[in-house]
Amino acid sequence: MQPISKRDREIIVKHKQNKEKNENIAKWLFVSVSSITRIWKLFKETGAIEPKTGNAGRKPTLSEEELFEIEETIKEQPDITLLEMIDRFNLGITEGGLSKVLKKRGFSFKKRLSIQKNKKERM
Numbered sequence: 001m002q003p004i005s006k007r008d009r010e011i012i013v014k015h016k017q018n019k020e021k022n023e024n025i026a027k028w029l030f031v032s033v034s035s036i037t038r039i040w041k042l043f044k045e046t047g048a049i050e051p052k053t054g055n056a057g058r059k060p061t062l063s064e065e066e067l068f069e070i071e072e073t074i075k076e077q078p079d080i081t082l083l084e085m086i087d088r089f090n091l092g093i094t095e096g097g098l099s100k101v102l103k104k105r106g107f108s109f110k111k112r113l114s115i116q117k118n119k120k121e122r123m
Contacts, residue, residue, distance in 0.1 A: 004031055009039055009049040016040045061093050062101060074107060 004012075008029050015025045022036040043049055062070075070085055082095045091098065099109070 003051060004029075004035060004039065006049065012036055012039050013043050013049055016043075061097060062091065066091065067101070067105070070102070071105070071107075074102075 008031070011029065012025055012031075016022075016036070022033045022040075025031075025036050026033045039049065042052070066089060069089060073080060073085065073088070082098050085091070086093065086095065086098060093101075
């Protein structure tokens with residue numbers, strides 16, 4: 001679905017100021033009634049018709065301080081596991097979540113050589 005154009009937003013505000021019903025405006029502009037309500041509410045609260053930006057998505061699970069401590073620990077002890085980090089710092093995050101965060105920050109994980117050696121011996 002495409003965002004409502006600035007011109008249509010201006011028309012919505014103009015008609016709402018003239019006490020027009022949301023249903024009528026929605027029919028004229030081919031938009032939903034909830035869009036009319038949302039744009040009008042935004043205009044009443046802020047005086048602006050531009051959509052809000054930059055505040056979508058989840059808040060970060062880990063603070064910058066926690067991330068710094070984790071990164072320093074990895075540099076000091078590169079063989080630490082994700083579970084050990086979660087326990088050490090008492091993090092409210094899963095192994096998968098911590099793995100994703102660390103990958104985004106440029107860390108990669110090495111495969112354990114002991115497992116690879118055992119697999120070769122069995123063959």
